[in-house]
Structures are given as structure tokens and as C-alpha cells.
Amino acid sequence: MTQTSDAILARMMALHPKIIDLTLDRVWRLLEALDNPQKKLPPVIHLAGTNGKGSTQAMIRAGLEGMGKSVHAYTSPHLARFHERIRLAGELISEAHLTEILDECYAANKGENITYFEITTVAGLLAFARSQADYTLLEVGLGGRLDATNVITPELSVITPVSIDHEQFLGDTLAKIAGEKAGIIKRGVPVVVGPQPEEAMEVIEATAARLGAPVIAYGQHWHVHEEHGRLVFQDENGLLDLPLPALLGAHQIQNAGAALAALRHLGADEAACAAAMKNAEWPARMQRLKTGPLVEAAGEAELWLDGGHNAAAGIALADVLAKLPKRPTHLICGMLNTKDVTGYMAPLAPQVASLTAISIPDEINTLSAEDTEAAAKTVGIEAATAENTQEALEAILAKDPQARILICGSLYLAGHILRENG
Secondary structure, three states: OOOOHHHHHHHHHOOOOOOOOOOOHHHHHHHHHOOOHHHOOOOEEEEEOOOOHHHHHHHHHHHHHHOOOOEEEEOOOOOOOHHHHEEEOOEEOOHHHHHHHHHHHHHHHOOOOOOHHHHHHHHHHHHHHOOOOOEEEEEOOOOOOOOOOOOOOOOEEEEOOOOOOOHHHHOOOHHHHHHHHHHHOOOOOOEEEOOOOHHHHHHHHHHHHHOOOOEEEEOOOEEEEEEOOEEEEEEOOEEEEEEOOOOOOOHHHHHHHHHHHHHHHOOOOHHHHHHHHHHOOOOOOOEEOOOOHHHHHHOOOEEEEOOOOOHHHHHHHHHHHHHOOOOOEEEEEOOEOOOOHHHHHHHHHHHOOEEEEOOOOOOOOEOOHHHHHHHHHHOOOOEEEOOOHHHHHHHHHHHOOOOEEEEEOOHHHHHHHHHHOO
């Protein structure tokens, strides 16, 4: 029987009793067994942060490609298919290549304890080391200091905004969480820093100072804002007047700023910076669904998808909704039981007409539809439950056939929707 990547990934899930167990020992062991592919990568740009890592990486990639560079990119989690995590010189890894690399890593691991994220990250590094490219973009999975990606010395580090999330793994204060994110800073390697709460910035600056890493910080070394429907960026190299990012939302202005600061450090010209704004694509970040069975079922209604899931994401999403043309907005929401659900929903309350809660299909850590409904009601959102997306869609359309409908609350739900609507 021919092996598939899915079959090997399923076996990899069983190699460790925990999904998350932060340490680098197992990663170093496996890298050593594979002749240290992390030392053979094209120049690396390493990104950490609570919010905006993926969007910032997407813009950096679009800018580098606008310079004519070829770019490897590693992101997580995936939405519809695992292959999304590993992009080789701009193209998603093929099924045959992925299967071969995963199988090699599984064999080299010899049945030892290792988490799914660790072994699949090693597989990504192995694929990158064996393929030609000008740059490698590595997005941290969780935290930074003990993340499986933190086994390289990059050309540039990037830290996007830090906020409270994953407290059970990273600590219960902003300072502790920032300390984990700042763990990607390497001796002498410049670090681009997006806007931060003061408590987080102090930790990041102290870490950089200790390691002699030059800081390229928002508000000090670069500035960005929206003006007359354009994006204005300024650093020591001068002023850029650019199109607004293709990715929607005021928070994307800040992400764009971090991407532009990184690109300018890497020698990008104005045309490449414009490409970063125009050509970046990042699914499930306030993505308008335009084709597929769900869109057909929605008829005259607008259908949107967003995977943000913490309090900062709720604020960003509310801001986007406030700026869209006025139209009654109804949420279909499914969330994980590990998230600050009311923190996510409270900013959305003034912008939405109703919320229909669903459980995330096939997800062990889903919050029940009933608990999601109760959380919505506590922040003043009119709420109900439905068995699934289809039922929720039908209930909303029966009341308001021309609604704006936003499916939101989790990347896992977003992935399910992208597969269902594929």
C-alpha cells in the first residue's frame, strides 16, 4: 500500500503523550540524527509574537518575491491541509515530497518521544535545507525560547505585538510572555519590534541589550500610519507612500509596518515594498468567501471567515467590522475551551446583530455551543445555538437574507470551513 502524508502524520501524533511539552532537547537529538539541516538553510528571518506573525510573514514574503527573490516559508497551524505549513521557493510542498520527508524523519526518530509539532518542524527544516531559495521565513509555533523553530541563527528576528495568550505554557503576565517571545533574539542579530505594551517592550529591549542585538523598534526607528487611504511608512531611509495592505483591518497597518521595517533592512526598494502591500495573501484573516457551496447557499448574503481567537483579535475584528459598509452582521462562532471567550466577544458586541454558536467539528478541545452561547449573552450579544454551520447559516438567512455573515472564533473552525467550502 502506498503511504500518504496523512498516514505518517497520524503515526507522529502518537510519539508523545502531550500535544505541547516545551523543551528543545528532543529537537536537537533528531536534528543531529539527520546531519543538522538547520545549519544548511538559506538566510533565515525568524518571527515570534502573539498576534500578526502570519500576516507579517505573508507581507515579508510578498515583498521579497517583489524583489525577485525565492522564499521558503514555514507557518502553523495549517487550515485545510498540512502542506500549507511548508512552502518551498514559493510553492506548497508536494504530497510526494512531504511523504518522503516525513517518513525520513519518522525513521530517524526511532520511536523516541517527540511531539507532533517538533517532528513536523524538523521535517520542514529538512525540506528547506535541500531546496534552493534566497530566504527562509520561519514562524514560531508557540512562545519562542523553547519553540521547535528556535534552533537557528537568523539574519533577522521579528517580534510582532505581544499580548496575553497561552498563559498555561508561557506565564501569566505580559512580562513573562514577552520573555518567552524575546527568546528568539540572538547575539548580534538585529530584531524588528512591532508596537508593544510598555511591560513587554522593557523585557524585549533588556534581552536585546544583553545580547548586543540592534533593535529596530516601532515608534523609535520606524513609524507607520494610514493617511487619505494610503499607508505612510517612515524610517531612517526616508518616507514611503504606499497602497494600504491587501489584508483588511487597522491592525494590519502595524503588521505592515513591521514587514516594511524588515524589508528595508534587507535592502528592499519602494517597488518591493508596494508588492508587500498589494500581493500578500493570508487565508482566514477577515477573508471574503467568494465561491463554493457555502457561498452558493448564502445567496445574497455576504460570507466572511476569520480565525482570530483571543482578546486582541476580537478588538481587531470589531475595528474591521466598524469600517465596513453598514449591513447587519451575524456571527457563526465556534471556539476552543482554552481561550478567553468573553475577552474575544466583548469588543464585538457593539458591531453585531446576533451570534449563532456551534461546536467545532472533530475538535476534542471545542467549547460546547451552549457555553459559547452563554458567553455571548454575558457580553450582551443576542445568541442561539445550531448543530453545524449549515444549520446556523439557514437560521440567519431565514431572518435576514441580505445579512453579512462572519464565521469566526478559531483557526480550527476556519480550516473546517475552507475544507467544507473547497
